[in-house]
Structure formats: structure tokens, C-alpha cells
Amino acid sequence: MIPVCTLAELPPGESVRVLAPRPVAVFNADGELYAIDDTCSHQDAALSDGWLEGCLIECPLHAAMFDLRTGMPTGPPARRPVRTYPVVLVGDMIHVDTSVREPVA
Ligand code: FES
Numbered sequence: 762m763i764p765v766c767t768l769a770e771l772p773p774g775e776s777v778r779v780l781a782p783r784p785v786a787v788f789n790a791d792g793e794l795y796a797i798d799d800t801c802s803h804q805d806a807a808l809s810d811g812w813l814e815g816c817l818i819e820c821p822l823h824a825a826m827f828d829l830r831t832g833m834p835t836g837p838p839a840r841r842p843v844r845t846y847p848v849v850l851v852g853d854m855i856h857v858d859t860s861v862r863e864p865v866a
Contacts (some may be wrong), residue, residue: 762856764850770815771855778809781859782860788829790816792850795829796857802834802841 763781771777771789779785786801786809792818799809813819817826817835825839832842835840847858 762851762858762860765844765855765857766852768853768855775812776809776811776813779857781857782798783859784809784819786856787848787855787857788813788818790829794850794855796846796848797827797829797832798843800843801825801827801839802843803839808843 762780765779765787766777773782773789773791776786776788776856778785778799785796786799787796790813799807801808801820803823803825806820810821817827817852819826823838826835827843828835832845834842849856849858856864
């Protein structure tokens with residue numbers, strides 16, 4: 762598991778980029794923590810730079826939206842999902858488990 766930051770350092774509505782073996786974006790969506798590949802499946806923009814709206818993240822480059830719970834795009838221009846990863850809270854420290862890749866929906 763890869764340590765990310767403390768819960769206090771990732772307040773609701775915020776995101777952080779983690780350079781795991783591959784870049785991962787961790788989000789606090791209204792108190793729920795999610796981790797997905799940070800690289801948009803359309804043209805490689807960093808999703809951690811996007812706009813969070815509930816459980817959806819909007820890509821900053823061409824505005825594709827992904828569901829943080831599943832990694833699925835909600836529509837074009839992205840057509841392929843991004844991977845999701847388990848987020849584990851150990852005390853107040855957020856960790857991402859990149860060894861367990863959730864199956865792509
Ligand atoms: S790079 Fe994300 S929608 Fe184009």
C-alpha cells in the first residue's frame with residue numbers, strides 16, 4: 762500500500778496525485794475517498810486537475826466525465842474506463858492499494 766496523505770490534508774472536494782508505479786488520483790468526494798488512474802483514457806490529461814462534482818470527475822482537457830466508483834466514462838469523448846483502486850484509511854493516514862486493481866467495468 763502506498764501512503765498518500767492525512768485525511769486532514771485531503772478535505773472534501775479536493776484531489777491529490779500520487780506517483781505510484783503509475784500515476785493515481787485520490788479524491789475526497791463529500792467524505793468518500795476514491796482512487797483512479799490519474800491519466801484520462803482519452804488523451805492523457807491528469808484527472809487530478811479536473812473538476813469534482815459529486816462522484817464524477819470532469820477531465821480538464823475535453824470535459825469527459827468519469828464515475829469515481831467504477832472508473833466508467835459517462836459519455837464521449839472518453840470511451841474507455843480508467844482503473845479504480847481500493848483506498849484504505851490507517852488511523853488518519855490515507856493509503857492506496859495499487860497491488861489490487863479493481864477489474865475494469
Ligand atoms: S484528455 Fe480527457 S477528455 Fe480528452
